Amino acid sequence: TAALLAEAAPEDALGHLRRDLSACARCGICARATAPVPGEGPAGAPLMIVGEQPGDHEDLAGRPFVGPAGAVFDEAARAAGLDRGAAYITNAVKGFKYAPRGKRRIHQRPDAGEVTRCRWWLDLERDLVRPRLILAMGSTALASLTGSGQGILSRRGRAETLADGTPVLPAVHPAYLLRLPDRAQAAAERARFEADVARAVALA
Numbered sequence: 253t254a255a256l257l258a259e260a261a262p263e264d265a266l267g268h269l270r271r272d273l274s275a276c277a278r279c280g281i282c283a284r285a286t287a288p289v290p291g292e293g294p295a296g297a298p299l300m301i302v303g304e305q306p307g308d309h310e311d312l313a314g315r316p317f318v319g320p321a322g323a324v325f326d327e328a329a330r331a332a333g334l335d336r337g338a339a340y341i342t343n344a345v346k347g348f349k350y351a352p353r354g355k356r357r358i359h360q361r362p363d364a365g366e367v368t369r370c371r372w373w374l375d376l377e378r379d380l381v382r383p384r385l386i387l388a389m390g391s392t393a394l395a396s397l398t399g400s401g402q403g404i405l406s407r408r409g410r411a412e413t414l415a416d417g418t419p420v421l422p423a424v425h426p427a428y429l430l431r432l433p434d435r436a437q438a439a440a441e442r443a444r445f446e447a448d449v450a451r452a453v454a455l456a
């Protein structure tokens with residue numbers, strides 16, 4: 253795949269990537285999910301946004317960030333004046349990992365081995381899109397990109413630089429904002445998240 257992709261124009265190569273991803277068996281997650289969820293957006297997008305993994309809604313729709321966390325992100329993007337279609341939005345892990353509970357499917361965090369295996373796809377996406385800046389939402393995205401997802405609350409909002417020179421801006425994951433029980437804290441954290449998204453848009 254990598255050799256084939258290297259020869260194709262980036263937009264065609266993203267198409268190849270989507271097709272090859274649909275048959276991925278690098279870890280066991282996608283065998284139990286509906287299908288891998290590819291990233292979406294144009295090659296050459298100045299801003300790449302990386303989340304953790306598709307959730308229940310994304311798994312069913314086959315698109316990233318279309319559920320409740322996606323709605324939080326979309327609001328922040330709107331506030332920042334970002335046209336979502338002009339960015340490339342993807343996940344560190346392309347399959348929905350869950351535990352069945354009755355009729356519900358409960359999100360399970362991907363483990364380090366799964367994140368590492370799926371990084372192969374994220375690296376390809378980075379090669380093809382060549383973004384000016386990557387917004388890493390949540391510790392899984394940050395770990396996949398930088399090697400460590402530790403300390404995200406103190407790292408957010410300040411750009412770090414990857415080995416290839418690409419800046420990464422850490423932010424919390426939008427789903428984290430939906431889990432905060434305290435209203436005042438939730439409002440403060442949301443404002444902070446929106447500021448981080450706006451900074452990513454401005455820097456890209």
Ligand code: URA
Pocket residue numbers: 303304305306307310315316317318319321322343427
């Ligand atoms: N959470 C993520 O990390 N990614 C999605 O695509 C949806 C929810």
